[in-house]
Amino acid sequence: MTSVVPWQQRLSTGTESIQGEVVRWYQETRNSKAYVPTMIWGTIQTEAYATVILRRVVDFLGIPDDVPAGVAKRMERQRVLYEGEHHYDVVLGEQALYTNVGGREVMVGQMERLLRDIDLPSLSLGILPATAEVDVVPMPGFNMYDGVRVHYELVSTAVDVTDPGELALHDKAFAALSNAACHGEAARGLISKALAFWNGD
Incomplete structure (x- = not known):
C-alpha cells in the first residue's frame, strides 16, 4: 500500500x-x-542547519511561519540518539557535505557535529562517495522504520510505502548503498575534508 499526502x-x-x-x-x-x-539527515542536524531548512520549507510552500517551534521539535527528536534503545543506519551522499545550507558558518558547525556524533553507539553513519559505483540505479532519499514503512519527502507530497514486496526492494537498495559507502575512519576522512573546505583551508 502507498499513501500520498x-x-x-x-x-x-x-x-x-x-x-x-x-x-x-x-x-x-x-x-x-x-x-x-x-542534505544532512534531520536527526543529526544542528539547530542552525535545521532553522535554515525549515525556513526554506515555510517560504517555499507558503505555510504558517512557526519555524522556532518546528526547530525545537526537531531538536527534541534527536534525544533518541542518546537513549540507548534505538539504532540508525544512515548513508549520506558525499554531496550532502557540500550542499550549501546557510553559508560557511552553518556548514562548519554541521561538519563538526557529524564528526562528534559519528561514534555514537546508536548511529552507523556512512558517506557514499560521489564517484562510488553502486549496484542500484540512482534514487531519491528515503527513510525506513523497523522494516514496515518507507517514507519519502518529495517536492509537493509525502509518500509512505507499506507493501511487503516494495519494502523488500528498499531494503535491498539500502544494502547496496551501504555496501558502497565509506564507514568508520574513511567516512571521518570525507567529513574532515568537507570541514576543511568550509573552513577555507
Whole structure:
C-alpha cells in the first residue's frame, strides 16, 4: 500500500505538528535506515542547519511561519540518539557535505557535529562517495522504520510505502548503498575534508 499526502495539507498549521509526528515515529522505532543523498539527515542536524531548512520549507510552500517551534521539535527528536534503545543506519551522499545550507558558518558547525556524533553507539553513519559505483540505479532519499514503512519527502507530497514486496526492494537498495559507502575512519576522512573546505583551508 502507498499513501500520498500533499505538503500543504500536512503542513497546513505550520511545521511544529509534523515535527511532533516525526518525533513519535522515531520514539516508536527501534531500527531505522535512512538514505539522504543531498542534505544532512534531520536527526543529526544542528539547530542552525535545521532553522535554515525549515525556513526554506515555510517560504517555499507558503505555510504558517512557526519555524522556532518546528526547530525545537526537531531538536527534541534527536534525544533518541542518546537513549540507548534505538539504532540508525544512515548513508549520506558525499554531496550532502557540500550542499550549501546557510553559508560557511552553518556548514562548519554541521561538519563538526557529524564528526562528534559519528561514534555514537546508536548511529552507523556512512558517506557514499560521489564517484562510488553502486549496484542500484540512482534514487531519491528515503527513510525506513523497523522494516514496515518507507517514507519519502518529495517536492509537493509525502509518500509512505507499506507493501511487503516494495519494502523488500528498499531494503535491498539500502544494502547496496551501504555496501558502497565509506564507514568508520574513511567516512571521518570525507567529513574532515568537507570541514576543511568550509573552513577555507
